[in-house]
Amino acid sequence: MGHVDDGAVVLRWRRHPSAVGLARLELRKALTGWGLSALEDSATLVLSELVTNAVRHARVPSDREIETRFLPMGRPVPDGLRIEVHDASTQRPRRRAGGLDACDGRGLLIVDALADAWGVSDRVGVGKLVWAVWRPADGGGRRGV
Numbered sequence: 001m002g003h004v005d006d007g008a009v010v011l012r013w014r015r016h017p018s019a020v021g022l023a024r025l026e027l028r029k030a031l032t033g034w035g036l037s038a039l040e041d042s043a044t045l046v047l048s049e050l051v052t053n054a055v056r057h058a059r060v061p062s063d064r065e066i067e068t069r070f071l072p073m074g075r076p077v078p079d080g081l082r083i084e085v086h087d088a089s090t091q092r093p094r095r096r097a098g099g100l101d102a103c104d105g106r107g108l109l110i111v112d113a114l115a116d117a118w119g120v121s122d123r124v125g126v127g128k129l130v131w132a133v134w135r136p137a138d139g140g141g142r143r144g145v
Contacts, residue, residue, distance in 0.1 A: 027047050
């Protein structure tokens with residue numbers, strides 16, 4: 001697992017469908033270590049959607065990787081979470097209205113329903129990052145699923 005000074009777990013993945021499950025596994029480990037297992041269901045589902053979007057929709061050269069960052073929020077004891085998914089595509093994700101029988105198109109609706117906040121930001125260098133946040137329970141945010 002990669003770590004940086006602010007306590008974040010930073011990992012890089014090949015743009016392959018297997019990255020989704022591997023990223024979820026690493027997020028579960030981090031959440032357990034930070035005592036944030038209550039966020040596991042919603043955070044792993046959101047992460048799955050964001051990494052899947054980066055794998056399926058980022059139109060970049062095949063050698064470009066996806067980066068995930070998991071950052072505990074709150075000191076001295078973590079009580080919130082921020083996840084980020086970085087890719088080299090400048091194309092921003094957008095919500096689509098999927099029909100009731102559609103097999104896809106609901107990912108960002110799920111992200112919106114489960115995270116306290118989410119958005120898209122520019123990053124240093126090429127591409128973008130999509131982020132989602134779960135705030136402390138006493139901050140008025142949703143917890144779990």
